Amino acid sequence: MVDDLAARFEHTVASEARIEPRDWMPDGYRRTLIRQIAQHAHSEIIGMQPEGNWISRAPSLRRKAILLAKVQDEAGHGLYLYAATETLGADRGELTEKLVDGKQKYSSIFNYPTLTFADMGVIGWLVDGAAICNQVPLCRTSYGPYARAMIRICKEESFHQRQGYELLMTMMRGTLAQRDMVQDAVNRWWWPSLMMFGPPDSESSNTEQSMAWRIKRNTNDELRQKYVDMSVPQAAKLGVTFPDPLLKWNAERGHHDFGQPDWDEFWQVVGGHGPCNSQRVAHRRKAHEDGAWVREAAEAHAAKASARQDGAA
């Protein structure tokens, strides 16, 4: 019986069809998916902070509106993704507890500080760009609700990426100080954005099973190469350079050669000692704890209201 189910599951996955919530699935698949989707959801939620940091100081009302709407979209992405984990039997409250207790991770990129408004553009262009590279393949991932969430998210992310790039274009047409600000932001975010694809394949674990299950579809290095190839012409068009002396076109490979990020810094940040790790988690924990009385009151009121309705009925 289980063998039948397992065979059907394998077949569905191998034929690039979708697993749906009511279908049988192996426990490992379920657990891996919950962890992966939850981390993605957490990343959206924590990712609100570095950009939220500039809403109150946005330099024009139009940019303020764009930024606020973008951060709001991230909250929305978090919601879809938590909903996807719930189709797998996870509990959003528990996942949130794991986040605020530091027991589940989120994308390390959000442990870097946003220091100027140009960072808003560069996060759109480079960070959202890297996220899209990572996520586009997941639109064809084997788990239906996740794939559908990713389709919607990728669409919105592309929109954000264009907005970020447009901000940078505008700034590059502005004053010298603005152009310097853009280049400075690119210098600070380039390496962390390369780190978003994870460690080199040689040091990455767990990839094989995830590839087989079609919940990961490319290796870290493949995606990183694709991202670099995509970003170089965009940088040229913008008029900025990447802070990598080794970066150059390799006609033979048909790809760009490039240097390696500082993997020590990467592991330091992953290990909880990035520039903003404690701040990000403390911020989320505070919001969660400060809101506890509100959530309790809403529940208490709902219970009262339904008791009154029962009484009236």
Next chain:
Amino acid sequence: MVDDLAARFEHTVASEARIEPRDWMPDGYRRTLIRQIAQHAHSEIIGMQPEGNWISRAPSLRRKAILLAKVQDEAGHGLYLYAATETLGADRGELTEKLVDGKQKYSSIFNYPTLTFADMGVIGWLVDGAAICNQVPLCRTSYGPYARAMIRICKEESFHQRQGYELLMTMMRGTLAQRDMVQDAVNRWWWPSLMMFGPPDSESSNTEQSMAWRIKRNTNDELRQKYVDMSVPQAAKLGVTFPDPLLKWNAERGHHDFGQPDWDEFWQVVGGHGPCNSQRVAHRRKAHEDGAWVREAAEAHAAKASARQDGAA
């Protein structure tokens, strides 16, 4: 016996000599003094807030240093004055409780907001100026510790007043925007500073006994007139006007005629509904409550340390 003591007290006061802490004094004298000095102490402490409001935003480092030192002096004045109440048997902790519970008052002027940096100058010139007018006579008040505290305080207040006036002079020599800022601040603070002398004598109570005890030495209207006469030439020198169409020199009286402040506004503010009353008291209460654990820890540590010393001895 008590008659003897009372007679000696009356004689001391009438001869303009000083009553000292160990001398006999009537209960009413003690109570009135404690209340008056405490209110004065509270005013110094609450008065730190409207000026403290601009320390972080002071427009030059020199002005930042001057302002910080001034607010620090106000804390010092508060300390001397609380110490004077302690010579009368009052407890500083209890007086603080009365302040933060809204049971004792402080000078109503501090319930107005400071809206521009020119307010720092105008508070020095007009508000400290009015305070000095009120306080100079108290340097000869009958209670020794109070009189000595007032001498020291008046000296420092005069220094602050000169600094405030100097800031305004500098600003008046600056840009048009700065001159407008000074005039605007004068417009906002002139009437409240006239209110600092209290309601018109016709509506003021309790004055007679305090005059006899030499803890009040002039009527409200006398001091207000003196203040107006003093301030008019200073305003002319500065190049600003007071927002009072009735203000003009009366050669016959040898004094300036002037209009009346909006006494309804005055009573509204005294009654607790000024622009900043709740804010000021809440600010002080929060500082007091947030500091409770520190004061407790300091006591606990002192007790431990002295126990250790006793054990060692």
Next chain:
Amino acid sequence: PADLAAYCLMLGDDALVLSQRLAEWCSRAPELEEDIALANIALDLLGQARLLLTRAGEVEGAGRDEDALAYLRDEREFRNVRLSEIDCGPGPGGDFATTIVRLLVFSSWKVAQFSRLRGSADPVVAAIAAKGLKELAYHRDHAAQWAVRLGDGTEESHRRMTAAVDRVWPFVDELFRTHPVEARLGGVAVDPAELRSEVDGVLDAVFTAATLTRPEPVPTAFVAGQAGRDGVHTEAMGFLVAEMQHLHRSLPGAVW
């Protein structure tokens, strides 16, 4: 036209400043759904502010656009009521209850104002009001739902709502004071004194459902007759303006 420009600034600053305050909740709300809702409300108000400031600049005719008005005026030139600027949280200035009570009062008042402004003799103001009214009615309903949930929720939430009402109420009376500019703009502007009974009615209904007591407004003193509409604000306003404007002012001539 000076009066009309001033009036548009009053309306625009009300929206701009409250939008700035609500956006402070971004990433700090009690739950994700509410983070989204508060951001939505802040966005609506920001949209209204942009239209109104743009209109103020057009009428003024001195070439100031929405950004010049938002970023290059000093605190004393902002014309919003003090209710929109006070710090109602997040942070030590308030909490979610205070934010809800302020939003409830503000949006109930604005609904009454904007529903009349749809008939303004200024066609642009009338159009902005017609569009904004739907948004504001949603804001009011959202705040009312929370007020009921929190007022009639737990003991703690009821206590917090009571404290929130105490915090907000001193700034309510100002909403209904007629400013000389409003008095002179009959047909274009709405006299806020006329809004009182409608707003009281709405608040009474919500407070009853929320098992809360609506206090009578005890007015907070003006300064020689001036308050928010004359640029005489609370001390919180200067910090809000400093944070909002610093970057814009730091890069004169920049293009965004």
Next chain:
Amino acid sequence: PADLAAYCLMLGDDALVLSQRLAEWCSRAPELEEDIALANIALDLLGQARLLLTRAGEVEGAGRDEDALAYLRDEREFRNVRLSEIDCGPGPGGDFATTIVRLLVFSSWKVAQFSRLRGSADPVVAAIAAKGLKELAYHRDHAAQWAVRLGDGTEESHRRMTAAVDRVWPFVDELFRTHPVEARLGGVAVDPAELRSEVDGVLDAVFTAATLTRPEPVPTAFVAGQAGRDGVHTEAMGFLVAEMQHLHRSLPGAVW
């Protein structure tokens, strides 16, 4: 001279930014005596900052005075260590314990630095160091006394001190990292790496008396090798700078 100017900015910004933070306590301290003491320390640091920024401007030779340097640089141009800028309270960013732990670490480090700088080849820096050293030693002793009182006070104060150490410690390692400017300025500057054992000794003694455990510094990551000394700050810094500079920037050409 570019290096010397940069070095004076580093030292000056350390003092300026911590002074700004400490002045936030004004009217908010746990008792009046401490309000006065913290204001005093803030004033001392402000005085040091003014001398050092003035020296930086002289050496640079581009006509910038202390105010041009304090008010017209952007966040990315400030050279202070991150320890001086983090929010240690009052307010939700910290509490009195956090303020004391930061002050203890900062002033112990500065005492070690300034005592060596008295022998700097730059006579102005040497003179500023000689004058500042006495002040800093007082700050350190004041912080140490509080650290002992609070560490060895009540259960709550001990708990708060432990949390304060956790909050502050990630920013300690940066204090001892040699910056290229410092490396190039032998004889003029002090190599901060040399200060570590002296500072550790002071902190060990205080922590022991305070019944606290001194953690090993776990460095907070730099950004591609850069941190406070290169203008790569924490996110708190931008808000501090905005508040500090807004008025000055709002009135170009004004005289104060």
